[in-house]
Amino acid sequence: MAKSALLLDGRSLTLADAGRVLAGERFAVGLTPTALRRVAASRALVERAVAHGEALYGINTGFGKLARVRIDDANLELLQHNLIVSHACGVGEPLDRNVARLALLLRANTLATGHSGVRRDVIDRLALMFERGVEPWIPAQGSVGASGDLAPLAHLALLLIGRGQAWLDGALLSGAELAAKLRVKPLALGPKEGLALINGTQISTAIAVAGLIGAKRLAKTADIAVALSIEALRGSSKPFDARIHALRPHPGQIETAKNVRQLLRGSKVLPSHAHCEKVQDPYCLRCAPQVHGAVRDAIGYAESVLVREMNSVTDNPLLFPDDGDVLTGGNFHAEPVAFAADMLAIATAELANISERRIENMVNPDLSGGLPAFLAASAGLNSGLMIAQVTAAALVSENKTLAHPASVDSIPTSAGKEDHVSMATWAARKSLQVVGNTEYVISIELLAAAQALDLWSTWLNPGKGAHAAYRAIRVACAKMSKDREVAPDIARVREFVRGGQLVAAVEHACGRLA
Secondary structure (H helix, E strand, C coil): CCCCCEEECCCCCCHHHHHHHHCCCCCCEEECHHHHHHHHHHHHHHHHHHHCCCCCCCCCECCHHHCCCECCHHHHHHHHHHHHHHHCCCEEEECCHHHHHHHHHHHHHHHCCCCCCCCHHHHHHHHHHHHCCCEECCEEECCCCCCCCHHHHHHHHHHHHCCCEEEECCEEEEHHHHHHHHCCCCCCCCCCHHHHHHCCCHHHHHHHHHHHHHHHHHHHHHHHHHHHHHHHCCCCCHHHCHHHHHCCCCHHHHHHHHHHHHHHCCCCHHHHCCCCCCCCCCHHHHCHHHHHHHHHHHHHHHHHHHHHHHCCCCCCCEEECCCCEEECCCCCCCHHHHHHHHHHHHHHHHHHHHHHHHHHHHHCCCCCCCCCHHHCCCECCECCCHHHHHHHHHHHHHHHHHCCCHHHCCCCECCCCECCCCCHHHHHHHHHHHHHHHHHHHHHHHHHHHHHHHHCCCCCCCCHHHHHHHHHHHHHCCCCCCCCCCHHHHHHHHHHHHCCHHHHHHHHHHCCCC
16 A cells, blocks of 8 residues: 555545545545454454344345345345446436545445445455546436435446446546456445445535535635725725624634735725725625625534535444444435535525625726726726626526525435435535536626726735735736627636635735635
């Protein structure tokens, strides 16, 4: 095992580890010695139970409504095989490839706890696929987030038995072709192993974690955007005074106010209008700590849930080798993930809502305090960022629909046996869409703020952090001196936002942000 290998024990996976996967990084994974012992002990418990002829759900019985059907020993391997192929019912576009790889890692991690009863060979095969860069082809639709993400996880599990599809080095291969490329034989799954591979929350969790990492990045980016907009709109720094926020000590609110103060430090713009007639800024500027801060706190809640879920055992039944017990429960129910993903969608949508209002303040000459209409150098002949604001408004409106919580819905499945479900996978998919939309909205705000700064008759340096953001935007795209296609500008700024270059440039200039 390489020195840089990540050793799994089912309890220690971090958000940073997940971030490496989602960034496309490849690395080896293995099991800790403790995990190896527990995996062996739980497998021995399964084999003893089968040898003693005990009727145990999912080991020698049918599944769901068919749990009362006893399966004879000669058909136990076929039972697990049939479970995988029959449950591979996903539809729609495939998951993002890095999200699918994260699901692969999460599945290996939960099996490493030694409560699922699989052989080490099963986990080793998952680890091999992950290390070699296999990207499972997993349809995004088909899970209700209870009894686990059965359909999408079945598509992942197909690869272990030589079926399904996956990308390897850019080529889409069949499961049989993949096995040949990896120089391995398809696995013959033993008792409990098929069920252990598909009964869990790893798909919804992987998608939600991708949304979480994006939302955390956006929380910093939104603070950068509001600081730049304050400079562009000749706003006030007084609402960010630490004394105000100490009186209402929500952690996120305090962090946002501190970030904005840090970003504005050294501004030559703010003193230039210290005695202007403006009494108070609009809420989209003045209340940024209260709104951005509440978003940060919501993201913190989602993070605590999702990191726990990454390190949880979520299949059924569960084996307890120390006690010799096999217990049936409901850890596969993804309600915690659904709530966390819904909260992420709602919170991130609010970042877009308030950002769009700042865009409006900059492009609307009745609100901007002297800037040209739509930030056009020659308004009338040029339309400037008129339709960029419309695009932001469209995305904000789309977010409002997507932010409707999926977790308040439920629909009975499996002949009523599974009569309450979480809809966590849809909640997670929606949250990721909201994050993507919000990246575009905040990118439009950054673009507008940089354009506004360029249009003031007298150039004054913004604060150190805000100035670094301005320079980063100008690396992505030049000032708009006449109309041009705006879509490429938005896309380039969004890549700076999504790739982390914007935050990195700002933090290099003014220090790490909260």
